[in-house]
Ligand SMILES: Nc1nc2c(c(=O)[nH]1)N[C@H]1C(S)=C(S)[C@@H](COP(=O)(O)OP(=O)(O)OC[C@H]3O[C@@H](n4cnc5c(=O)[nH]c(N)nc54)[C@H](O)[C@@H]3O)O[C@H]1N2
Ligand SMILES: Nc1nc2c(c(=O)[nH]1)N[C@H]1C(S)=C(S)[C@@H](COP(=O)(O)OP(=O)(O)OC[C@H]3O[C@@H](n4cnc5c(=O)[nH]c(N)nc54)[C@H](O)[C@@H]3O)O[C@H]1N2
Ligand code: SF4
């Protein structure tokens with residue numbers, strides 16, 4: 001075979017950067033940014049450039065495996081699927097279809113055919129036990145979208161062309177490449193947003209790679225972001241400044257405006273200062289800046305949306321966009337419907353006030369707003385015998401789920417734990433069935449479930465770059481095999497197990513804004529950004545429901561007294577992503593000196609007060625559990641904040657998170673602003 005260079009796109013994160021991959025005899029010998037790619041223009045990050053080492057990971061999964069009394073054994077696909085099918089049929093016979101659950105996670109979203117098939121499998125089994133990583137990531141976003149518009153899937157996107165004021169709240173695009181707004185080449189794009197007369201603010205309890213580019217940085221106490229926005233909104237309403245009166249008149253209900261005014265009434269700049277620790281004058285500057293620019297675009301990230309006040313923060317930020325006439329209008333934020341999914345063609349107005357359903361049998365107190373249960377319910381569902389079989393599509397729940405000890409104990413009780421993955425993980429280590437899937441370089445693909453996070457209306461296609469090894473299969477093929485073993489099928493005619501990946505993609509994309517054959521030949525296509533579809537087509541009478549009582553009640557009931565905080569846990573553990581791994585997917589070699597390290601990041605002054613120094617070992621405890629870590633100084637943090645990044649298995653920060661004390665409206669696990677104590681460990 002000769003040396004060949006292929007153009008493809010990276011499927012680690014939503015930036016979807018273009019890559020040039022050089023292959024020599026099935027070996028990936030070079031990966032570099034594709035300068036011809038219209039989206040990323042040659043940009044890549046460390047992870048994309050190291051796709052070769054990920055592809056050739058020493059723990060790649062190549063053969064189906066089934067666990068027997070002596071451990072995991074290599075088996076044929078027929079034996080693996082038959083055995084799993086028997087376990088599924090038995091569980092359904094004893095407890096009904098809800099006994100079989102699925103966890104559709106991060107990597108599945110980037111495998112269009114696989115995710116499509118896994119969703120269909122869930123429906124074909126007729127199980128309500130559907131879990132996705134959205135409920136441990138940012139369920140406040142679909143919640144606020146549902147309650148304010150009647151539809152869960154709105155993705156507000158910064159109008160980078162015309163916006164003059166952008167604000168990032170708990171989001172660090174320079175490292176993460178954005179939350180739901182993707183940022184390839186983030187430094188260049190953030191600099192453009194921060195270039196005079198444009199302003200770009202960052203709100204983060206830590207000085208970050210993004211805040212260093214910003215025109216202004218506010219560092220509130222973690223979990224208090226909402227107070228800044230409550231005070232800004234109160235000031236604007238009181239002084240009648242910065243409000244887009246015409247937009248408000250047309251697109252809100254007067255009664256909601258009155259309820260809103262009452263809900264924010266206590267939030268003076270003084271109270272906001274007391275709660276956030278930011279000077280009153282800085283909070284007033286924020287308000288005056290918003291008033292000056294008239295329209296704005298605010299991007300929230302996991303620092304805000306995994307915190308105990310996630311819902312109120314996300315809601316007040318949506319409200320601020322409505323009050324300033326910034327939603328669905330140039331110079332503010334537009335709503336990304338996805339080129340491939342075309343949500344603007346599929347939505348219809350929902351006139352009914354959204355209501356929630358109870359959680360699964362063992363956790364009825366949890367609220368369910370869409371067609372999935374929160375991941376925080378899974379442990380009790382397994383322990384109570386309701387959930388007996390779990391199929392994991394592209395996720396690593398043993399690392400990503402809360403309360404690691406409880407998660408591990410519960411997962412070991414499953415009658416079958418089937419995992420579709422590309423490498424061995426903590427989850428495959430206890431799986432009963434391992435189903436090796438094609439990785440990103442082995443499959444043709446389109447970003448069907450993720451082009452909705454692109455900053456423009458673009459989409460793309462890639463062919464497979466290399467052949468899979470003989471026993472690897474497409475995720476959609478495995479899903480169909482599982483369906484067949486249960487006596488059903490998920491493939492509409494004329495698709496079959498003999499179809500190619502591209503046949504499946506052509507079917508999925510048949511209602512897209514671009515023609516699939518044209519996309520295949522052009523590889524990257526862009527269409528015009530749609531403004532106005534949410535207001536004109538989705539909102540009942542064109543009006544946002546700006547004051548959903550469930551979330552407004554969370555604001556009204558927020559304990560403003562500091563007496564409620566527990567002195568036993570004086571520090572706040574916050575989240576922070578690291579540049580060289582994507583959740584639990586670590587690039588190799590891990591031991592190289594320039595790689596991310598696990599450890600407790602702490603301000604050196606805070607460490608000194610505890611008589612700790614860099615390299616010391618410390619015990620971090622939360623009400624849920626504890627872990628040992630080495631100290632690493634990070635002097636960009638607020639003094640009461642510490643960080644232990646997620647995605648490490650030893651030690652895993654999720655030992656400290658709770659599946660019981662969750663957000664009452666979404667069941668979300670609180671993953672930032674966790675009260676912890678620190679003590680020195682002497683050996
Ligand atoms: N390199 C890399 N990129 C990734 C990932 C990765 O693991 N590594 N993961 C991907 C995934 S799954 C996601 S969801 C996205 C997430 O993307 P982002 O949400 O941008 O994630 P982070 O980079 O962790 O930025 C969160 C910021 O919130 C701050 N923060 C923590 N607590 C608070 C708080 O209470 N208030 C405020 N205002 N800020 C707070 C932290 O200091 C941090 O700077 O990143 C994606 N991209
Ligand atoms: N404590 C704490 N917990 C957290 C977070 C936090 O900040 N703190 N962050 C949360 C967030 S934002 C998220 S999104 C979740 C992530 O939760 P998960 O989605 O469960 O975790 P990942 O580590 O992203 O798992 C992705 C898995 O997909 C596999 N994979 C990679 N490529 C492919 C492929 O092509 N096909 C298949 N089938 N598999 C593939 C990887 O090997 C890996 O095992 O974790 C959450 N958990
Ligand atoms: S930012 Fe990095 S991980 Fe994300 S798509 Fe681009 S190269 Fe891949």
Ligand SMILES: [Mo]
Nearest residue numbers: 106133136137
């Ligand atoms: Mo995430």
